[in-house]
Amino acid sequence: MPYDVQTDVFEGPFDLLLRLILQQEVDIYEVSLSHIVDAYLAEMDRIIVVTEGESSPANRVNLELATEFLLIAATLVELKTRRLLPDEVDGDLDDELGIWEERDLLLARLLECKTFKGAAVAMRQLAHRASFGYPRAVGPDEKYLSLAPDLLKGLSIQDISEAFLRATAPKPVVRVDLGHLAPITASVTDAMFELIDELPRLGKTTFRQLTGGLVDRIQVVVRFLAVLELFKQGHIELDQPERFGDITLVWTGNENELLLPIGGVSYDG
Amino acid sequence: MTAEDDAEVFQVLAAQLENEGSLSTPSPSDSELHELDPNVVPADVRAALEAILLVASDPVAPTVLAQLLEVSVETVDALCEYLTDSYAQEERGFTINRVAGGYRYQTSDAQAPYVERFVLEGQATRLSAAALETLAIVAYKQPVSRAQISSIRGVNVDSVARTLQQRGYIEEVGRDSGPGNAAMYGTTTRFLERIGLDSLRDLPNLSDFVPDAEVVETLEVVLRGASEAAEFRDTDGSAPDLSSPT
């Protein structure tokens, strides 16, 4: 059965972020990192409380929300800490621009999110107003029934069987789609765990060596994505001295650290 | 409309008033000349009766109406009679009829030609793909609830099922004994007649049905690509959600 994700607290990390920011109706000097972190942690506690009281589907969803929310929280904290670090950014204009870009992107997303929140409120009002009028959907009296065009005209018993098979059979388009997507999505995570298992022992290696034994191109692609993800999370160093040359990987992370293998990666079409 | 017409209407009303004493409107500010005695039946009860009958797909028993409106069965009967009279007087396109132990709205006989034209020309003449699939599911899985059909088809089937029911191809054959007492549907004899079957047993056995090459190929692709997805489907009957790698 379908279920609706709904907690009293919030409907998503953007909600929370928006609310936290907009509640800070103070001058900018009072905006403190620790306040935001504290507020986030308080919300986390509340999520966990909600989770404990719920049945399993809600559990999963709350975990999803919590994870996404962590991502936003991390983004914000990252933004702020990087700005607080003394002068390191001065040297690198690219980094500086990167931060600006990141911030503008976040701002744009927050504004878009807020816009649709407003539209949703208007939609609720419309739906509420419309909910008082119950439509008549009774149709003609039975005496007119014989007049109605026979909708089954020209249909055979076979048509009915085929329609039943169509209705109950897997929907071809969707299935083919997922068939292609499933190995990719499942394997990036797997590939990351394989690499986390393998890399600390190897210390330094090349991408060619890592993929030497692989047959399917898709497996190579998946490994490559896993490598990028590990790089993004700061567990490995990458170097490619010349174009199309070997890519060297150096493990710099701590294998005891628990990784979040998704890091916002979604390959959903 | 002219003042003369109004005068005529008034003459009728005045005559009725004298003869029957039923126009008990106490003052000109009252909104209705044809009102039941407002001391007995408030206007909103009359409106509520109209509203309930409007949405009812089957005749509503006077006892049910009496309960909903919190008035006596006699009042319900009087109210329906009053409404029928007033609709006739106002030359409305509809009337309230007492059939099969209950009241329901029906089109007035005078409008039959228009209704016939609408039934003939104003509606779809072919079953939509969605309706055909729904009909097929009812045929093979009856008795089956709308929720069950929805879960097979993955979309809401309420309006499609309503159309099929109105056209007399499916009907309510019982109620689910579980919570909610969902209506269970089956196909009608009309369906059997129109499709040319003697009985439901004559529906082709699906295991005999050999899918054509295209279907087989599609299935193969599917089975190769998403064997895990198939497991998932089996457990909850819905499309697999593989969009995020968690």
Place this chain on the structure above:
Amino acid sequence: MTAEDDAEVFQVLAAQLENEGSLSTPSPSDSELHELDPNVVPADVRAALEAILLVASDPVAPTVLAQLLEVSVETVDALCEYLTDSYAQEERGFTINRVAGGYRYQTSDAQAPYVERFVLEGQATRLSAAALETLAIVAYKQPVSRAQISSIRGVNVDSVARTLQQRGYIEEVGRDSGPGNAAMYGTTTRFLERIGLDSLRDLPNLSDFVPDAEVVETLEVVLRGASEAAEFRDTDGSAPDLSSPT
């Protein structure tokens, strides 16, 4: 009440009718008195319209009504408006509403409490905040993929999209031509009926919901805030205290 009283009422009405050409004031009203000009629209056309709408199970497009009644679309519109007004004046339990591209009978708002008691199934389930936001995004941005909706809402929307599809408010309207051939979603007629709009053009302007300058500024300030705060602290010479304002 006597016939003399009625006669008096009639005199008032007749005078008003002559002076103003219509009986629009909340004066003693008889439905027969408020009639469209019978030379323009015969009473039987009005009744025919009522009859057709009564048997229709979905909103009927004005063009279809015009064709069946052999009048112009404008006349159909005027007639429906007139009927809506007169039903309201007569405090009927029903009204004619324009929704999802056509006209339909529905119960009047005031009767909702009674109808709710009667209608057990088919009641519109409340839409969650998540569902409404997703619906809003689909309504304004259609065709739109689930990934696009997710990116706006900042959360995975797969389950809520599936629910909306099951309820028949959104549907797949095509496939993205890009890699992955993502399903693209749009809203349905059922959605329009649910929110009581005639067409998507009647949605409020999205620009009405763009946060005002004050909000934008607050957001900007907060996102930028830390750096300026840091500068401020630097000039202050003291160690940055992150937990309280300087």
